[in-house]
Amino acid sequence: MPMDVTAPIERRPLHNELAERLRHLIVEGDLAPGEKLSERDLCSRFGVSRTPLREALKVLSAEGLVRLTPHRGAAVANLTLEDLEEAFPIMGALEAVAGELACMHITAAEIAQLRTAHEKMVAAYEAGDLGGYFALNERIHETILKAARNPTLAQMQRGLAGRVRRARYMANMSASRWAQAVGEHEAILEALETRDGERLAMLLKTHLANKLVTVREALTADEDGSRND
Amino acid sequence: MPMDVTAPIERRPLHNELAERLRHLIVEGDLAPGEKLSERDLCSRFGVSRTPLREALKVLSAEGLVRLTPHRGAAVANLTLEDLEEAFPIMGALEAVAGELACMHITAAEIAQLRTAHEKMVAAYEAGDLGGYFALNERIHETILKAARNPTLAQMQRGLAGRVRRARYMANMSASRWAQAVGEHEAILEALETRDGERLAMLLKTHLANKLVTVREALTADEDGSRND
DNA sequence: CTTATGAATTTTGAATACAAAATACATTCT
């Protein structure tokens, strides 16, 4: 397949590339919460000098993924139960407005897309495929966010989601909670299809609140296992 | 008066200090939207080298106050009508949850404080003191935010408020709108005093939505005067 | 044996130096 020679040449500053890579490493859990981020190590790892690396760390710090301590360096931000308790109500509120706005702007084609994704997700659920379920779940929420036609809102929501993404393994949904979540998603989709913004907002907010309950339970269950300070 | 020798010695990195100063300059409008931020100029102005300055600019860029263009430098982010249209619904949603949470956590003492501030604000309104009104208005919203006991939420709301603060001169409230705003505030306070979270959420959301309408009108009125691209 | 003390080492903070890209400007050609 011939490459498109008219496509713009990809050129980005190092600090951008670095920020993105580090963000990915942190959000995906490849860098453990609390892990010290030695500038020297990261520099040799990425083959760059300290200047762009430090600039990237400042950005990630502003995003809440990295904690900088003066004269003591950078570390991957810890994800405490408190952080989750704070983040989820905010995410709930943001998803709620996103839902309202989406009802106003979403196209029929997008709704159809969502319905397809939803059915695939239900199939994943019935097959017990947790990974596939999570992936489709994210795609659905991402699509709603996009349909809200508010880039600022989307960016804030993604930033928050990135911060708490590392907790998704803690969740460890019970069978009953999983079933409940699927049910909630069905209702969410119906509200979208009828463009009932108010109802959708309520559903999304509740959905997030329930998610928090699950995470909280999973986290307080193995109290001793959560030694991350 | 003897100085407290046991007080911790104030020591902060330059990039922190720089970020804070620049943030203030931008938010308060001392640096005009769209204004180019030459590294050389800022360095000589603050008497620092480029390294910490650049780190500060990265942070402000992440906050949305500065726009960085590769190989083309930094500029104060422009505040378009679109930005406001995006920001206000988000602020409304955030204030709404803040209100709900505040109803759950606020103390009687804090409610009393709010009532006092509110009455002073009404007095400022009746005296036609727009500056005093704005200041007290901000303090009230700030207090509600604090009463929500959710630092993450407060930080996000402040970040958003900072971005749009520059628009507060555009608003140019009409007498009728001003009266309406005061009325809304009275209702907000009553909801807080009765700890009616749901009602408070609705009121705050409406309050913000109305504010947007005002700003939008002020902005579309002098269409030609808003040449800021 | 435990706890301080202090030097050596490592790591971060900031400034300078060097390289690459963009802008401004003069010159040439049509």
Place this chain on the structure above:
DNA sequence: AGAATGTATTTTGTATTCAAAATTCATAAG
């Protein structure tokens, strides 16, 4: 005259260097 091209200058991007602070580790005192 106007557009285009090439060169000089300025500005940004990155690396390196220097300075200051924190950590480590060895040593000595209690």
